[in-house]
Amino acid sequence: MKRVLTVLAAMLLTACAGSSPSTASTSTPSPDNVAGTINVFAAASLAAAFKAEGMAFQAKHSKASVVFNFAGSASLVTSINNGAPADVFASADLPNMQKVVAAGSAVSQPVNFASNELQIVVPAGNPKGIKGLADLASPGTVVILCAPAVPCGNYANQALAKAAVKVTPKSQEQDVNAVVSKVSLGEADAGIVYVTDVRAAGAKVQGVPIPDAQNVAALYPIATVKGGSNPRGGRAFIDFLLSAPGQSKLANYGFKKP
Numbered sequence: 001m002k003r004v005l006t007v008l009a010a011m012l013l014t015a016c017a018g019s020s021p022s023t024a025s026t027s028t029p030s031p032d033n034v035a036g037t038i039n040v041f042a043a044a045s046l047a048a049a050f051k052a053e054g055m056a057f058q059a060k061h062s063k064a065s066v067v068f069n070f071a072g073s074a075s076l077v078t079s080i081n082n083g084a085p086a087d088v089f090a091s092a093d094l095p096n097m098q099k100v101v102a103a104g105s106a107v108s109q110p111v112n113f114a115s116n117e118l119q120i121v122v123p124a125g126n127p128k129g130i131k132g133l134a135d136l137a138s139p140g141t142v143v144i145l146c147a148p149a150v151p152c153g154n155y156a157n158q159a160l161a162k163a164a165v166k167v168t169p170k171s172q173e174q175d176v177n178a179v180v181s182k183v184s185l186g187e188a189d190a191g192i193v194y195v196t197d198v199r200a201a202g203a204k205v206q207g208v209p210i211p212d213a214q215n216v217a218a219l220y221p222i223a224t225v226k227g228g229s230n231p232r233g234g235r236a237f238i239d240f241l242l243s244a245p246g247q248s249k250l251a252n253y254g255f256k257k258p
Helices: 002-027 044-060 073-081 094-102 133-137 151-162 176-184 195-204 231-242 244-252
Strands: 036-043 064-071 088-090 111-116 118-123 143-146 171-173 190-194 205-209 218-224
Touching: 036 044, 036 073, 036 231, 044 064, 044 176, 044 195, 044 231, 044 244, 064 073, 064 231, 073 088, 073 094, 088 231, 094 151, 094 218, 111 231, 111 244, 118 151, 118 176, 118 195, 133 151, 133 190, 143 151, 143 176, 151 190, 151 218, 171 176, 176 190, 176 195, 176 205, 190 195, 195 205, 218 231, 231 244
Parallel strands: 036 064, 036 088, 143 171, 143 190
Antiparallel strands: 088 218, 111 218, 118 190, 118 205
């Protein structure tokens, strides 16, 4: 009987010893290996949404700091392919991302993280009474577009072609922010930007919808790139953007799923 009790005691001690590492591992939080500055080069139309994404990301990774460079996608491509210190590139179209890939500057495979649509932007109150793309060709109507090499300019030209409307813009800007700014200041009667840009501009401007048959879906790809020094941070930022919380924040700013 004494021998049986000894064996049972030994078995009990072994079982307890085997279970303790598992208990310890579940109670110890995993370390946060995301730290340092993360340089994100992003299309100008992403400015408002990405600033919010950056704050949420930093709240999750307290040792990391996200620094943004917002500009037209074409300008960012030139900088990245010339060795600018970017960890992440988020483009407003696929062709500009492809230029980064073709130059060997992309590290990860690009992934589409959002989509957008075009909208006519007019000053608050819509003084010209613009109702659609055809009105942009009316005599005396001053229109500003993005330059053709910039995604919003390329998309705008596609939409105008679908609508069989020919427009001679007063100027061609390097990003959507410049178009919205000039329209809000009364330097133009209308422009073509993204739905999200009109929304972000607030009460200074208003939007005129473009029918689906004339509209263009804008896909936004993102990838890590060579110039930066924080590839781990870059990957973590992309992962956050693709997560449910990241996608929810994009939706709050008017972006749709790709």
